Amino acid sequence: MLAVALESVVIAQYGPQTNLLPLDSLRSIRPEAIRAHLEFLADDALEGRATGSRGYDVAAKYVRAQFASLGLKSGVRDGSYFQSVALRRTEVDPLASSLAIESGGRKNKLAYNKDYIVLDTHAHTTGSVSAPVVFAGYGVTAPDFHYDDYSGIDVKGKIVVSIGFAAPASFPATERAYYMDGDVKQQIARDHGAVGMILISTPENELRFKWTDVLREVKVGYNSMRWIESPDRTYGIVDGIGACALLNRSGSETRFAGESPTLAEVFSEAKGGGKTRSFALHKTVSVRYKARHTPVSSPNVVGVLPGSDPELRREYVVFTAHVDHLGIGPAVDGDNIYNGALDNAAGTAVMLEVARWFAAQPVAPKRSVAFVALTGEEEFLLGSAAFANQSPLDGPIVANINVDGGATTVPVRDVVAFGEEHSTLGPVARQAASVLHMELSSDPMPEEGGFIRSDQYSFVRTGVPALQLDLGFKSDQPGVDPLAVTKKWMVTICHSPKDDASQSIHYESSARFARYAALITFSTANDPRRPEWNEGDFFGKRFAKR
Ligand SMILES: [Zn+2]
Numbered sequence: 001m002l003a004v005a006l007e008s009v010v011i012a013q014y015g016p017q018t019n020l021l022p023l024d025s026l027r028s029i030r031p032e033a034i035r036a037h038l039e040f041l042a043d044d045a046l047e048g049r050a051t052g053s054r055g056y057d058v059a060a061k062y063v064r065a066q067f068a069s070l071g072l073k074s075g076v077r078d079g080s081y082f083q084s085v086a087l088r089r090t091e092v093d094p095l096a097s098s099l100a101i102e103s104g105g106r107k108n109k110l111a112y113n114k115d116y117i118v119l120d121t122h123a124h125t126t127g128s129v130s131a132p133v134v135f136a137g138y139g140v141t142a143p144d145f146h147y148d149d150y151s152g153i154d155v156k157g158k159i160v161v162s163i164g165f166a167a168p169a170s171f172p173a174t175e176r177a178y179y180m181d182g183d184v185k186q187q188i189a190r191d192h193g194a195v196g197m198i199l200i201s202t203p204e205n206e207l208r209f210k211w212t213d214v215l216r217e218v219k220v221g222y223n224s225m226r227w228i229e230s231p232d233r234t235y236g237i238v239d240g241i242g243a244c245a246l247l248n249r250s251g252s253e254t255r256f257a258g259e260s261p262t263l264a265e266v267f268s269e270a271k272g273g274g275k276t277r278s279f280a281l282h283k284t285v286s287v288r289y290k291a292r293h294t295p296v297s298s299p300n301v302v303g304v305l306p307g308s309d310p311e312l313r314r315e316y317v318v319f320t321a322h323v324d325h326l327g328i329g330p331a332v333d334g335d336n337i338y339n340g341a342l343d344n345a346a347g348t349a350v351m352l353e354v355a356r357w358f359a360a361q362p363v364a365p366k367r368s369v370a371f372v373a374l375t376g377e378e379e380f381l382l383g384s385a386a387f388a389n390q391s392p393l394d395g396p397i398v399a400n401i402n403v404d405g406g407a408t409t410v411p412v413r414d415v416v417a418f419g420e421e422h423s424t425l426g427p428v429a430r431q432a433a434s435v436l437h438m439e440l441s442s443d444p445m446p447e448e449g450g451f452i453r454s455d456q457y458s459f460v461r462t463g464v465p466a467l468q469l470d471l472g473f474k475s476d477q478p479g480v481d482p483l484a485v486t487k488k489w490m491v492t493i494c495h496s497p498k499d500d501a502s503q504s505i506h507y508e509s510s511a512r513f514a515r516y517a518a519l520i521t522f523s524t525a526n527d528p529r530r531p532e533w534n535e536g537d538f539f540g541k542r543f544a545k546r
Contacts, residue, residue: 034510
């Protein structure tokens with residue numbers, strides 16, 4: 001049925017005699033163009049494009065110049081292409097912050113940075129909480145899956161300890177990702193009456209997120225900002241949680257010392273995403289922090305290709321890629337510029353080449369397409385939150401196609417569309433793959449929580465069906481294992497100064513990927529039917545506006 005739908009989309013647009021025109025013209029998407037954009041955006045001259053930095057502003061102005069030269073209209077009413085996003089940076093003062101664990105009259109003070117750090121200090125410059133602690137597994141209450149880490153425990157007025165950035169492996173990948181989200185864990189804890197939250201890391205997670213890397217990323221500013229939704233509202237902060245801390249292994253050991261079950265027993269139950277027991281700990285914890293807040297402003301860049309249908313043109317398909325990366329930070333092997341070549345100069349480069357292709361088509365698709373270069377992704381999806389919640393466009397957003405990546409160092413023949421199982425965008429993604437003779441693979445690393453870790457999730461949270469597209473993990477070349485290469489890349493290069501343009505990027509794979517992204521976007525924008533969540537869908541139920 002969908003084969004017919006796509007054909008008819010193409011035929012309706014170009015007439016039967018030229019029904020392959022868009023497919024043929026997709027070949028005009030060139031690897032050299034992607035390379036040129038990527039090499040500029042990932043150049044040391046742009047200093048790693050940190051949100052709010054001069055380097056980011058240069059990148060944003062480059063994207064705006066490209067949009068304008070392609071003939072895309074400003075998606076912002078004042079004609080500037082820039083949607084300015086109000087952010088707040090928070091820096092914790094370690095000397096004025098403390099975390100103490102008390103049991104049997106003995107007080108153990110943990111050391112900031114060595115044993116713990118405080119998270120989410122964006123709403124208030126000071127915070128404190130002192131209460132008994134309860135361990136609540138992953139901190140998940142999920143009625144859809146008849147799963148509850150809070151059954152049999154009482155956390156009212158208490159501090160919940162739970163395993164950070166993890167959720168039961170028995171859940172499907174995207175739902176598991178939803179429950180990995182620290183904001184969701186805090187909201188669930190709050191709903192159960194908790195007043196504070198402490199996250200610990202499993203040995204498995206410690207391998208992927210080493211404590212030294214966590215500290216380095218905090219130093220470079222990772223997750224140090226939040227979007228100021230309105231003068232009195234900081235986006236994503238859970239009211240009523242007095243403080244939230246993340247413990248290193250040393251901190252967790254102090255926390256669990258003398259408890260039963262032991263920390264080792266908890267970790268062994270949690271191995272591979274298994275369910276753990278929940279139980280009260282025989283300790284009281286006091287957390288206190290002081291933070292400094294600084295206002296930051298940084299733009300999203302919005303270019304619009306108006307649709308060709310007099311009715312449908314007021315609806316928008318939004319194509320996004322984040323431009324920001326981590327900026328300048330602690331040196332690794334003598335290099336202190338975090339260039340973010342694959343993350344996400346690559347995705348931005350793909351978006352620019354896709355936008356060029358769209359602008360070159362003889363007839364635009366029925367709906368308008370907005371190309372949006374986003375700020376603040378590395379700070380936890382902030383530019384996209386601002387765009388999705390306070391869109392500057394003059395009509396509704398009906399779908400989001402996001403690219404975070406789209407480049408790799410080895411040839412890849414397949415693609416992944418995170419979120420395809422949730423909406424009618426899934427069949428479009430499958431059909432586009434088959435038309436282009438690519439394989440659509442499912443998420444091979446569900447423990448990474450990919451679906452909530454890039455900007456499409458901001459759109460999902462406002463009820464908009466969305467996909468995150470990326471290159472897959474299969475290769476035709478004998479002896480090449482892209483999955484192994486990616487897994488290694490994620491722990492050795494990702495979010496370090498080594499993610500620069502000197503990597504041997506396989507631009508032909510990126511061009512094929514860009515053709516795929518262009519075709520999905522074109523089909524979605526041209527289909528008279530508006531994208532919809534699947535019947536009874538987990539995300540549709542939670543977020544769709546009715
Ligand atoms: Zn990214």
